[in-house]
Amino acid sequence: MVDFHISTVFQALNSEENYLRIQDDTLTGTLSSVDVATKENLENLVKVGEELLKKPVSRVNLATGVFEPVNKMTNEEALRKLAKLLSREKHLREAKSAVGNKSVPRIKMPLRAAKSAVAKGIQIYDYFFSTHTKLFST
Structure with a gap:
C-alpha cells in the first residue's frame, strides 16, 4: 500500500x-x-x-x-549517489545560511569619534527630512 x-x-x-x-x-x-x-x-x-x-x-x-x-x-x-546529493544540498544550504546571517561588521573607533559620527548622522537625517518635507508640502 x-x-x-x-x-x-x-x-x-x-x-x-x-x-x-x-x-x-x-x-x-x-x-x-x-x-x-x-x-x-x-x-x-x-x-x-x-x-x-x-x-x-x-x-x-x-x-x-x-x-x-x-x-x-x-x-x-x-x-552512494543519494548520499552525495544530500551532502551537496546540505553544503549549499549552509553556504546560503552563512551569507544571509552575516552581521554587519563593527567599526572600532574612539567614543568621541563615535558620538561625533552619530551627531553628524542625525544632522544629515534632519537636513534630508526637512528638505524633502518642504518639497512634498508645497
Missing part, C-alpha cells in the same frame, strides 16, 4: 529520481518478523541487507503491482 501511494505521488510530480526505497518483499519466517531479535536472526538480516545492496534499483509498476528494475544501477550505487 505504501509503495503504491508513494510511487503515485512521485510519478505525478515527475520526481521518481528523488525517491529511493530499498526493500525485500520475499522475506519469510523469522526474517520477516519485527520482534525476533536473536543474534542468529539479526545476523541473517545483515546478510539479507548486504544482498539487497547488490540487487538493481527497482520500483513498483503501478499497473501490475510488481517490482521491476529501473536501470542498471545497484541499490548500493543509488545509495
Whole structure:
C-alpha cells in the first residue's frame, strides 16, 4: 500500500529520481518478523541487507503491482549517489545560511569619534527630512 501511494505521488510530480526505497518483499519466517531479535536472526538480516545492496534499483509498476528494475544501477550505487546529493544540498544550504546571517561588521573607533559620527548622522537625517518635507508640502 505504501509503495503504491508513494510511487503515485512521485510519478505525478515527475520526481521518481528523488525517491529511493530499498526493500525485500520475499522475506519469510523469522526474517520477516519485527520482534525476533536473536543474534542468529539479526545476523541473517545483515546478510539479507548486504544482498539487497547488490540487487538493481527497482520500483513498483503501478499497473501490475510488481517490482521491476529501473536501470542498471545497484541499490548500493543509488545509495552512494543519494548520499552525495544530500551532502551537496546540505553544503549549499549552509553556504546560503552563512551569507544571509552575516552581521554587519563593527567599526572600532574612539567614543568621541563615535558620538561625533552619530551627531553628524542625525544632522544629515534632519537636513534630508526637512528638505524633502518642504518639497512634498508645497
